[in-house]
Amino acid sequence: MPTATLFHNVRPLGAPPQDLIAVNGLLTTELPEGAEVDRIDGRGRLALPTLVDAHIHPDKTSWGEPWHTRRPAHGIAEYVAGDVELARALPTPVAERALRLMSHAAAQGTRAMRAHADVAPAYGLSGIEGVADAARKLAGIVDVELVAFPQHGVVRTPGVAELLAEAAASGLVSHIGGIDPAGFDTEGGLAGDQLGTVFGLAEKHGLGLDIHLHDRGEQGLAPLRDIAARTRALGLQGRVSVAHAFAVAGLSGAELDETADLLAEAGIALTTVALSVTTILPFRRLAERGVKVGLGSDGVRDSWSPFGNADMLHRAWLAAWALDARLDEELEGCFRLAADGGAELLGLPKADLRPGSPADFMLVEGECLPQAVVDLPRRDLVVRAGRVVARDGRLV
Numbered sequence: 574m575p576t577a578t579l580f581h582n583v584r585p586l587g588a589p590p591q592d593l594i595a596v597n598g599l600l601t602t603e604l605p606e607g608a609e610v611d612r613i614d615g616r617g618r619l620a621l622p623t624l625v626d627a628h629i630h631p632d633k634t635s636w637g638e639p640w641h642t643r644r645p646a647h648g649i650a651e652y653v654a655g656d657v658e659l660a661r662a663l664p665t666p667v668a669e670r671a672l673r674l675m676s677h678a679a680a681q682g683t684r685a686m687r688a689h690a691d692v693a694p695a696y697g698l699s700g701i702e703g704v705a706d707a708a709r710k711l712a713g714i715v716d717v718e719l720v721a722f723p724q725h726g727v728v729r730t731p732g733v734a735e736l737l738a739e740a741a742a743s744g745l746v747s748h749i750g751g752i753d754p755a756g757f758d759t760e761g762g763l764a765g766d767q768l769g770t771v772f773g774l775a776e777k778h779g780l781g782l783d784i785h786l787h788d789r790g791e792q793g794l795a796p797l798r799d800i801a802a803r804t805r806a807l808g809l810q811g812r813v814s815v816a817h818a819f820a821v822a823g824l825s826g827a828e829l830d831e832t833a834d835l836l837a838e839a840g841i842a843l844t845t846v847a848l849s850v851t852t853i854l855p856f857r858r859l860a861e862r863g864v865k866v867g868l869g870s871d872g873v874r875d876s877w878s879p880f881g882n883a884d885m886l887h888r889a890w891l892a893a894w895a896l897d898a899r900l901d902e903e904l905e906g907c908f909r910l911a912a913d914g915g916a917e918l919l920g921l922p923k924a925d926l927r928p929g930s931p932a933d934f935m936l937v938e939g940e941c942l943p944q945a946v947v948d949l950p951r952r953d954l955v956v957r958a959g960r961v962v963a964r965d966g967r968l969v
Contacts, residue, residue, distance in 0.1 A: 575596065575597075575605040575607070575608045575609070576596075576608060576609045576610075576611070577594060577595060577596045577601075577604050577605060577608045577609070577610050577611070577959075578594070578595045578610070578611045578612075578613065578932075578959050578960070579592055579593075579594050579595075579604065579610050579611070579612045579613070580592065580593040580594075580595070580613050580615050580620070580936075580956070581612055581613065581614050581615055582614060582615045582616060582617050583615030583617070583618060583619075583620040583936060584615075584617065584618065584619050584620060585620045585926040585934075586619075586620070586621065586926060586941075586942055587619060587940060587941035587942055590615075590617055593615075593620060593926070593932070593934070595932035595956070595958075595959025596608070596959070597959075598931060598932055598958035598959050599929060599930065599931060599932055599959075600926065600927065600928055600929065600930055600931075600932050601928055601929070602928050613954075613961070615936055615954075618936040618937060618938055618939075618953060618954075619936065619937050619938065619939045619940070619941070619942075619945060619950075620926060620934045620935070620936055621682075621908075621934060621935050621937060621942060621945060622912045622913075622923070622924040622925060622926060622933065622934055622935075623682045623683065623684035623912075623924055623933045623934055623935055623955065623956075623957070624682050624683055624684065624885035624886065624889075624911045624912050624915065625683070625684060625685045625686065625867065625885070625911065625912065625914075625915025625916050625918070625919060625921065626678060626683050626685070626686035626687070626868075626869050626870050626883065626885050626888075626915065627686075627687050627844045627867030627868060627869040627914070627915040627918050627919065628687060628689070628783075628816050628844040628846060628867070628868075628869025628870065628871055629678070629686050629687070629688055629689070629869055629870045629871065629873065629883065630688070630689050630690070630691075630722075630871065630872050630873070630875065631670070631671035631674050631675055631688050631690070631704050631707065631873075632667050632670075632671060632688075632689075632690040632691055632696075632700035632701075632703060632704055633656060633659070633660075633691070633872055633873075633875035633876065633877075634670055634671070634674045634872070634873045634874055634875055635659060635663060635670070635874050635875060635876075636670065636673060636674045636677065636873055636874050636883070637665075637670070637673045637674075638663055638664070638665060638670065641659055641662065641663075641876070641879075643655065643876060643878075643879065646876075646877075648757075649752075649753070649757045649787070650757070652876065652877050653724055653725050655876035655877070656691065656724065656875070656876050656877075657695045658876065659875065659876040660695070660696065666703060667690075667699055667700055667702075667703025667704070668702070668703035668704075668706040668707055669703075670703075671688075671703050671704045671706075671707040672706070672707035672710055672711070674873060674883055675688075675704075675707050675708070675711055675715060675717070675883075676711065676968050677882075677883055678715065678870075678883035678884070678885070679711060679714050679715040679955070679957075679962065679963065679968060680952065680955060680962075680963040680966050680967050680968050681882075681883065681884040681885070681886065681887075681952055681955075681963075681966065682884075682885065682886060682935040682952050682955050682963075683715055683883070683885050684715060684716065684921075684924065684931075684933045684957055685715060685716035685717070685718075685915070685916070685919055685921055686715060686716075686717055686718070687717075687718040687719075687720060687748070687783065687814075687844075687867075687869070687918075687919060688704050688708070688717055688718065688719050688720065689720040689722040689750060689783070690703070690704045690719060690720065690721065690722060691722055691723075691724045691725070692721045692722060692723055692733065692736045692737055692740050692750075693723070693724065693725040693730060693732075693733055693736065694725075694730065694731075694732040694733070694736070695725070697736065698736065698739060698740055698743065698745075701719065701721055701740050701743065701745050701746060702745065704717070704719055705719055705745045705746075713957070713958070713960075714957055714962050714968065715957075716919070716921070718747045718748060718781075718919060719745060719746045719747055719748070720746060720747070720748040720749070720750045720783045721736075721737055721740035721741065721746045721748070721749055721750060722750035722752075722783075722785075723737060723750055723751065723752060723758075723767075723771075724752060726752060726757060726758035726767070727751070727752075727758055727765070727767040727770050727771065728754075728758045728759060728760050728765030728766075728767050729757075729758055729759060729760050734770050737749060737770070737771065737774055738774060741774045741775075741777070741778040741780060742778060746780065747780060747781060748775075748780055748781040748782060748783045748814075749771045749774050749775050749778075749780050749781075749782055749783075750771070750782070750783050750784060750785065751767055751768065751771045751782065751783075751784035751785065752767075752784065752785045752786075752787075753785065753786060753787055753788050753793075753796075754767040754768055754796050754799075755788055755792045755793070755795060755796050756787070756788040756792050756793075757787075757788075768784075768796070768799060768800065768803060771784070772803050772807060772809075775807075775809065775812070776807050776809070780812075781809075781812040781813065781814070782804075782809070782812065782813045782814065783813075783814045783815075783816060783844075784800060784813075784814070784815050784816065785815075785816045785817055786815050786816070786817055786818050786819070786820065787817050787819055788819070788820060789819050789820050789823055790820060790823070791820075792820070793818070793819060793820025793821075794820045794821075794832070797815065797818065797820065797821070797832070797835075797836075798835065800813065800815065800839075800841065801835050801836065801838075801839040801841060802839075804839045804840065804841055805838075805839050809840075810839060810840030810841075811840040812840075813839070813840070813841045813842070814841065814842040814843065814844060814918065815841060815842075815843050815844075816843075816844045816846075816869075817844070817845070817846070817852070818843050818845070818854060819852050821843065821854060821855075821859075822845075822851065822852050822853060822854050822855070823851070824855075825855075829855065829858060830858075830862060833858065833859050833862035833863070833864050834862055834863075836859075836862075836864045837862055837863035837864050841864070842864065842865035842866065842867065842918045843856075843859065843864060843865070843866045843867075844866070844867045844868070844869050844918065845866060845867075845868060845869070845892075845910075846868070846869050846870065846871040846888070847868065847888060847891040847892035847894075847895050848871075848895075849895055850895045850896065850897075853892060853895045853896065854866055856868075856906075856910050856914065857906055860914070865914065865917050865918045866910065866914050866918070867910070867914045867915035867917070867918035867919070868885070868888055868889065868892060868907075868910045868911045868914060868915060869888070869915075870882075870883050870885070870888055884949075885911045885915075886908075886911070886945070886946070886949055886952075887949055888911060889907045889908045889910065889911045889946050890907075890946055890947065890949055892907040892910060892911075893907040893946055893947075901941075901943040904942070904943035904946045904947065905942050905943055905946070907946060908942055908943075908945075908946050912924065913925070931958065932956060932957075932958055932959035933956065933957055933958065934956050935952045935953075935954065935955045935956065936952075936953050936954040936956075937950040937951065937952060937953055938950050938951070938953065951965065951966055952965075952966055953965060
């Protein structure tokens with residue numbers, strides 16, 4: 574006998590009260606004949622799609638740990654040293670800390686994430702293994718793509734290239750990472766071939782690429798053009814992403830459009846984390862030119878910053894704040910970046926609450942979507958594939 578869940582008296586995206594029917598993980602218009610029905614009263618609450626965190630570092634987090642006092646840091650090298658210091662000071666293994674953070678994210682309405690875990694001699698593959706363990710325990714609740722991320726550099730840190738190769742062959746990761754080949758990952762001030770290494774591993778093992786580019790100006794744009802050329806040459810269109818891309822955030826007018834066209838032609842996606850008005854990507858303009866853009870948390874209470882909470886609705890709020898959003902359409906655009914943009918980037922179907930879409934949504938108190946972005950209501954109920962996975966901000 575088929576089973577179904579009927580969510581009675583809910584308001585999808587602020588529409589009049591109606592029923593949402595979930596069958597086999599999808600929304601449908603009618604109950605199957607003879608189905609055994611589980612009925613849940615939505616009490617007139619607003620139904621919103623669940624969200625996608627396109628860039629998060631669960632291995633670095635001190636979420637739920639004793640307070641860590643951070644020291645001044647200037648530049649990536651000093652932040653990386655702080656990462657190692659914090660990792661050695663924390664009493665809790667990576668797998669437990671990652672599970673704690675990822676469970677919290679899921680309870681706040683995150684249905685999928687792309688998680689980066691550092692690969693370096695200081696850690697070996699412990700970060701990869703810990704986050705992969707957490708992902709296994711959350712199977713069916715949150716989908717996880719895992720990136721082997723060379724935060725310490727591939728060229729400047731001996732042993733990283735070999736560890737990346739080990740991670741690529743492990744079967745645990747979906748992507749190989751990279752970082753600032755011009756401004757940070759150099760040896761004695763001379764650039765090496767980081768991109769050759771990571772593209773080679775991705776091609777050999779059939780993996781995607783997700784490269785962090787913090788460099789601004791031409792120092793960031795030149796590697797971006799190189800990434801685009803390598804992507805086309807190896808036929809990796811649709812499998813390469815660039816995180817942050819601060820150099821793109823600094824563009825406008827024709828220069829922005831030309832760069833967007835280059836990225837769209839190469840099938841390169843971007844992720845942004847809404848750090849500030851000068852670093853958030855012009856995602857609407859990029860999308861108009863055919864570039865996929867997702868939103869992410871980045872670090873959450875790690876050595877780089879005491880801030881972050883892995884709540885993607887709050888991250889949409891931060892994007893709206895950074896952009897000085899005032900109009901309903903602007904607020905909704907920031908929500909869609911976290912919902913549809915992230916889903917598209919990870920190759921997932923949109924959870925748009927239409928028949929045939931995944932039965933992935935959350936119920937909150939509120940009038941409409943723009944108000945929810947501003948008010949950040951409690952996630953009363955989180956539904957994944959038609960199953961209630963969280964109530965009142967906690968997994969069930």
